[in-house]
Amino acid sequence: MSGRHHILVTLAKKIHGDLAGWIVEELASSIEATDEQLAQKLGVDVNVIRRMLNELYESRLVMYRRVRDVEQGWYLYYWRLTDDDPIRILKERLRKTLSILERRLTHEDNSNFFICPRCGGKFTFEEIADYMFHCPRCDGILEAVDNTKAKEKLRVMIEELKNIIMGLDKSS
Numbered sequence: 001m002s003g004r005h006h007i008l009v010t011l012a013k014k015i016h017g018d019l020a021g022w023i024v025e026e027l028a029s030s031i032e033a034t035d036e037q038l039a040q041k042l043g044v045d046v047n048v049i050r051r052m053l054n055e056l057y058e059s060r061l062v063m064y065r066r067v068r069d070v071e072q073g074w075y076l077y078y079w080r081l082t083d084d085d086p087i088r089i090l091k092e093r094l095r096k097t098l099s100i101l102e103r104r105l106t107h108e109d110n111s112n113f114f115i116c117p118r119c120g121g122k123f124t125f126e127e128i129a130d131y132m133f134h135c136p137r138c139d140g141i142l143e144a145v146d147n148t149k150a151k152e153k154l155r156v157m158i159e160e161l162k163n164i165i166m167g168l169d170k171s172s
């Protein structure tokens with residue numbers, strides 16, 4: 001397997017699980033394959049293969065060519081690996097994760113949380129403003145949550161992710 005194929009297999013596995021890795025491995029060794037050929041080779045139900053191919057397509061790890069079957073009247077899909085640079089796919093993925101983490105941090109920064117020791121419910125200040133610090137669910141007395149640690153953890157993750165992305169930018 002080439003280095004590029006190897007990265008694609010690893011990405012597929014990390015993002016979508018083992019089956020995705022096997023599919024990508026299979027596509028790396030053939031030029032293209034239909035869902036039914038893949039189902040047969042891997043011994044997996046064709047519907048499961050189809051669902052996974054769609055997921056892989058959304059992550060831009062595979063692409064397809066559609067051909068109309070003149071006799072049957074339906075379309076056949078020939079799947080193959082993406083032409084995209086796998087490092088670019090990885091970077092895109094990491095950037096998406098980064099923006100999710102940044103949004104979460106902003107959310108934590110902008111809100112005070114309250115937790116109910118009785119039912120475990122977690123609420124924002126807005127949600128409990130009308131309840132005089134009592135749990136809207138069970139009437140327990142709410143406690144303010146200190147989210148300093150959670151925020152610190154998020155900041156560290158964001159920094160690490162930024163460093164990884166910067167490293168990839170330099171390598172390509």
Ligand SMILES: [Zn+2]
Nearest residue numbers: 116119135138
């Ligand atoms: Zn409660």
